[in-house]
Amino acid sequence: MAIVTLADAKAQLNISASDTSQDVELQVYVDAATAAVETQLGQVVEPRTIVDQLDFASSVTAFLLRSVPVVSLTSIVALDGTQTWGVSPSVVRVDGGSGCVTVLSGPPVKGSVLATYQAGMTVVPAHFRLAALIIVQHLWETQRGTMGVRLNSGGDDNYVAGRGFAIPRRAIELLGPQLPGVA
Structure with a gap:
């Protein structure tokens, strides 16, 4: 399961609901976004x-x-x-x-x-769902080369230094600070 549905992701990406040509690939992105959100939060979201x-x-x-x-x-x-x-x-x-x-x-x-x-969460908060959609869109667009990736550090609001590339800053801000784990 995933925090957002395939239909939610298609709407975010402006892909017609009737276009099923990329559904299998897009579902991988949806599942990956769920895993990224749960890792960032340090807890299970999708029950x-x-x-x-x-x-x-x-x-x-x-x-x-x-x-x-x-x-x-x-x-x-x-x-x-x-x-x-x-x-x-x-x-x-x-x-x-x-x-x-x-x-x-x-x-x-x-x-x-x-x-x-x-x-898991009985109700997934809207900001967690939005963060998942932002991650799906970011991964989808960068894989397709539509984003014009910039690797400079000045003025780029997509990336957090030391945090990698998969989760854009705006998604991290929606998710809030990561909870500490149990050692």
Whole structure:
């Protein structure tokens, strides 16, 4: 899935909805823009199921899931299938923003486990969608040579020094500062 649809991208690029000749290629750009937005933000935007393998040397009653925001926790199962932990709100509490899972009752989590959960945003903010469209347009136009790429550093508002070329400055500004990761 993607933050924006193929139809959204075609509208941004002024490509007729009936012109399907470039749909496969354009979908690659849409998917790449989704990945770029999520990398820049340091979180999942497009909702999807995530499965984390977590390894605990000792028993724990709290742990972090790798992808946020967490919408819901589906299951926690020992990798060898010998144990399953309940995921109802009376058994575990999930902080969606941080991805912290706290065991409230029952046995602590131990060993190697698979945690399955839904991560992403239930509503994608308009400025994230616009940033994705700007990235799609930028990648599409530079690949086609319609932009007149300038590599000078003076007066060029498309690029941020040290940040590469794929995400234009205006998209970065729409996304805001990148959140720090968990070390």
